[in-house]
Amino acid sequence: MSKEVLYGLYDDENDLFAAIEKAKAARLDIMDVYTPFPVHGLDDVMELSESRLHIAGFVYGALGTLTALGVMTWVFTRDWPIIFGGKPYFSFPAFVPITFELTVLFAAVGMVVTFYVVCGLGPFGSGATILDDRITDDKFCLAFDTTGMSQIDVEKYSAFFDGTGAEVNRKTI
């Protein structure tokens, strides 16, 4: 389903912050904000909840730890026990390096895959519509979804941009 988007482009992140505050005060629904680089404080102003990606990372890491320890223990105590230099079959200190590496590997790969999935990013998922080519360069974008709005409402949103220093555009995505 296509969306009607009304968006304003700012030259500086401080103008963007001011505009977001003004939009919040006017109780306007912000669709999203797009920036060329991570602007700190934006998640506070937009009241975005903290990312839970690191929790996922911990779970993947724990999975890696258990996988490594489990497989090595099973192989060396059950499946094919071998005596190396008279040491016990379950020689835990020797298992530490591989356990560590697999913990890191699982956590990193899992988090990266999760990141791409939750953000809807991917080599063939590049259908994401770019509102304006300058957003990845030097413009800071504040976007409103005006799909199905009456003319009066759209004008209310357009009027909001007056005096905020924005370059205002509309686009159907």
Added chain:
Amino acid sequence: MHHPVIAPVREPLVQGRKSYHQITEDICSPTEKVPGVAWVAGFLVSVALAVFGVVCILLTIWNGIGEWNLNRTIGWGWDITNFVWWIGIGHAGTLISAILLLFRQKWRTGVNRAAEAMTIFAVICAGLFPIIHMGRVWLAIFIFPYPNTRGPLWVNFNSPLLWDVFAISTYFTVSLLFWYTGLVPDFATVRDRATGIRKKIYATLAMGWTGAAKHWQRHESLSLVLAGLATPLVLSVHTIVSFDFATSVIPGWHTTIFPPYFVAGAIFSGFAMVLTLMIITRKVLGLEEYITVGHIESMNKIIVLTGSIVGVAYLTELFIAWYSGYVYEQFAFYNRALGPYWWAYAAMMTCNVITPQFFWSKKLRRNVAFTFVLSIFINIGMWFERFVIIVISLHRDYLPSSWSMYSPSWIEVGIFIGTIGIFFVLFLIFVRVAPVVAIAEIKHIVKGAGDQYTGHDADQKYKDFYNDVKSGKHTNGHDDHH
């Protein structure tokens, strides 16, 4: 959130009063132009070296390891020397991108992208050697533990050689993911400037990146956790490589100092290679305002620190050999310094211990030409360090009847030269197709750490910041990642 102006307090990390758009232009333009003569010449030479190396590898595989001059006493020669040398070089990238991120060192943003790329290419070169050394390379898959029809016969999880397999493959994977995830927003920048087929290619590479606030938030969270994971990882990799030696009973290898000494040496050689490459790259691509003399100085400080750690480790080894009272250990170190391979030991000592001490001088740290020459010395010195550890320790066996000497065949030399070719082919392709400096990260720091910020409230912000510093509220600008 609001960036105080700290340029008067610290040397600016980005020079030339850049606007956001100018940063995009400066960093993207090398990927959009027809390559210059220097690039083409460098690329052709690198391809020629790589092809020569591949021929030598094929001869080794076709005829067997007998093409090399290894013998019963000296079973590891140039192959493992080159492996450890390359893997050491592959340590600077992740150190810069991960450890310096955790230490809030903002100068890392100028060099992290290229250093990470270098890391990945160096690990590729390193990984070739153990595989070729197996002889029957088609059985290389045997090093992974997978259910098989040979019993199943498992790998030996107690062996440092197997730990190496896990350490290096994990290191390669994590470095690649970290590097690529950082590249995605910058590929989007290139995509939005491109037209035609280039736009399609970069759209695929950028994976549909839009720059949405929530995506940036997750991207930052991901980068920080990956940095946290990569920090112990980078320290573990060379630690485990050193276990290959330290867990054996060869005099000269069986030393507990090896893990920290190898890690320091790896960072030392990695920074030397980063300097060698970046001094050329910044010149050829005209990025002197992003990779400044200040950056070179910072890297030289790490060189003098890690070089000194390596020097102390060398002396500690000598002391412990004497103090141990163990004749074989004493002989191993006496023989290193005064035996038939004394010249390799002398080259190692000169290049690794003496030359970095020049960097105590600020004037020399900031001298680009001098740094370039010294970085080459360190690259050579660190190669000799591995040669000394491996070949000199092996060539005098416990039984004098087994004593032997070793010099490489032209095929062994050819494979080494070939990996240098492969490394430069990959690096030269990288500088043509990807932004060499992390665009989004530079834009992120430019207001706080560049010398360009001239907005209407610049004066007031500087005063506020100055008062905050005086009253102890800020120590260094704003909080980088939280």
